[in-house]
Amino acid sequence: MKITVSVTIHPNDEHAAAVVRDVLTIERDHLSSDTFGLHLHEAKDLLRVVQETMATEQARAALAGAAVCASCGAAHRHKDTRPIVVRTPYGVLHLDSPRWWHCLCTPATAATFSPLAELLPERATPELMYLETKFAGLAPYGAGAKLLAEVLPLGRRLHATAVRLHAQAVAQRLEDELGAEQFSFIDTCQREREEELPRPDLPILVGLDGGYVHSAAQRSRTDGWFEVIAGKIVPAEGKPTRFAYVQTYDSKPKRRLYQALRAQGMQDNQCVTFLTDGGEDIRDLPCYLNPQSEHLLDWFHITMRITVMANMAKSLQPPPPAGDTDSAGLPSAQVPRPDLAGQIAEDLQRLKWLLWHGNVFRALITITQITVGTEIARDGPEQARMAKAIGEFDSYIRANTDRIPNYGERRRAGEAISTAFTESTVNQVISKRMVKKQQMRWTPRGAHLLLQIRTRVLDGRLDADFHRWYPGFAHCPPPAEDLADAA
Template sequence: MRVKILLQITTDDGAPGDIEEIASLGKGADRAEDLGLSLAESNLLLAAAQQRIVEAQTKAWTEGWRWCESCDRRKRSKGSYPIVFHTLFGDVRLASPRLHRCRCREANGPATVSPLAELIPHHVAPERLYLETRWASLVPYAAAAEVLADVLPIATGVNATTVRQHVLRVAERAEAELPKDRCSFMDGSLTDWHALPIPDGRIVVGLDGGYVRDWAERKNNFEVIIGRSMPEDGSPRYLGFVHGFDRKPKRRLVNMLESQGIQANQDITFLTDGGEEVRALTECISPCSEHVLDWFHITMRITVLGQFAKGVAQHDEKAGAQLTKQLDRIKWKLWHGNTTGAQEVIAEFEADLFELEVDYPKLRKFIVAAREFGVYIALNVHSLINYGERYRSGERISSAFVEATVNAVVSKRFAKKQQMQWTRRGAHLLLQTRTKTLDGTLRSTFERWYPGLANVNVDHAIQAEVA
């Protein structure tokens, strides 16, 4: 059988246009693979339809510019130049006309104007830009370009470099919308805060770091900060930026919380590893916020000290057992929020360790690690809580969920195992689109920029027939 696809475009006033054949397909019914449209046939059909539809739309747009809005005189034409409009269904080649400025207009403006430059300044359809950004945020740029070329009729003009440029442009636009950073975001007074309605519940925000290999200094890594905000009732949000490169880290954190409807009287718990930079990031965010030292990082350091104590026990069983017992006491006191008692035992532990006389080759490292642990607890003493009580209440005391987020955001895209190398700018910008993709806010961002993307432009009669 022969299948012909015909296209007719009707103008706004209802006048039907010419019926044009855009595809003619010879279809058999001998094998299962002959039934329906193949991917190649659908691509051919979509590309042909897209070319005619975009041509008709841009022609109607251009006609509106040919007449002066002041004197209704027709503007003189200065020829045209070719452009390529990159869409989801093929690259559409167009002739972009140039029109002279009307003589009634002031002479200080441009001598000519290109209407299509106003309509499509970047020559990329927003929906294609969205898909490129979404896919490239999940898989490498080259893989995203291959997927686009495999399933859509855009085999020409798509490559890893083009996709990367488009993604970074999207990220830069989002960055430009970010307001200026501030030292404190606690606006209003105590009276104003008490007058607010009761918030939905506590929000737990975990912040942790990961490392990406540096492109400029190949043997070194640079740090990225990853965050995840988890309200009691609501969807989580992700945060990511390159430490030292980002100039608005606190503003970025506040924006993430504001997207979840945060109020000034809302309880917020920040769980971090206690690092100075991350701890400073959480200060003066909200009057009802608290910073909590993550229990996981406390126990991780105690576990390392316990391994050293086991090494001492191999040379002096009594001394090793005494050190292990002291570590258990430290852990127990910290778990129950007895910070003063814990610091006292830590001081005793350091003193006993310093006076220890044993032929243990890693004793020096043991002493350094114990001293660093004492300083770590002292610096974060105000962030220590009664972990046991909070745990029994069903509240989070560990940022283990952020560890998983770091792996999801950094390791799975920045190819930690493959030792991929990144510039700080490229990594920072990709983090912005990747976090939006993972928490589901990328589409809403595009719909805010391009409101037409939110419209499902399908005739209800057609939907009924398909159903």
């Protein structure tokens, strides 16, 4: 059996006859599981020849329409012809691009022009750029290049460097679309928010947390990492949105967060709850983004620090047993040695209870008592480490005093008190792609640009960006849940 696949070309001119071209012939002798249907190499050949036929006819029709001057109708004079190369998912196209002289009736800055080169300014089609960018966000650059080359007739070898450069070009285009950074994004007064704006939806929840990736400029084990901030915006209704950036590279973090909130429908009179770990790097990020916002300290980071100090207290030296003597030879019963470990454990439990109920004033008093007790009994390395941890915790609570609510009331009301939903975002956006099993190092710029792509791919927003840039772009993506599982 022989099967011939033909392409029929119908010109725009109704009086012109259709052209039929045979593009591929397939032969089969008998039916079996290995001869059933199209083979992969046959499908690649079919796509390649159909692409060449279609692209050649489109280029010919475009050149025929631009061969005459639009003002006077005179034919453009031909100067020379230069080939151009256009990369597509279905092969590499080598097209003849003629260069013509501009007509004298129309003033122009250049004497000649190449209509085909002007119609195809990018030497890669948007669909190929989209596929390379999407796979770059889901898998390592080399793995994405091998997968595309396995299933598509690309026409030449696709290198991991090309995938990386194309993905970074798309991410840089997205970065250029961001507006300028501002100190405050509140540009409405209270009267406008109360009288002119419509009734807002339920509050929006925003969680911010950090992760670390390997640095390409590593010179020692201490400077081998840099921090990446990841966040998740959870509206009352609809799908959540992820975002991430490298804080040492990004110059517009507030603008990025503000744009993400606006994309979720945030109004100036809408309540927004920010939950962070209280670190210096993101402490001021939510400020002046929304007049109705509240910035809260994540309870998980508080109780985690208290748990660490409680474990450290267990290593403190217990009081000597009865009958022992001190360094002066006096009986231990005459030397007052309180049970420091037990006392600190009780104080830490009280401290945790006070912070859970939002009583910051009494919590700071309790921290001072623990500090004084540790300073008095500092006679070993364990006490010194404990005193240092208590001092750091004291500074941490004082820096976030205004951000500690009554966690018990919020928990009973069903409101969020922890950034646990953001921990999964950090693992999905950062760790799976850039840390776990990915033993490569990153520059801050490379990591930042890749994060912009990965968050859009996981959220299913990359298609909308390409539709905005190229109105004729048509692609049917899988659901965002499937992408998240694949990543």
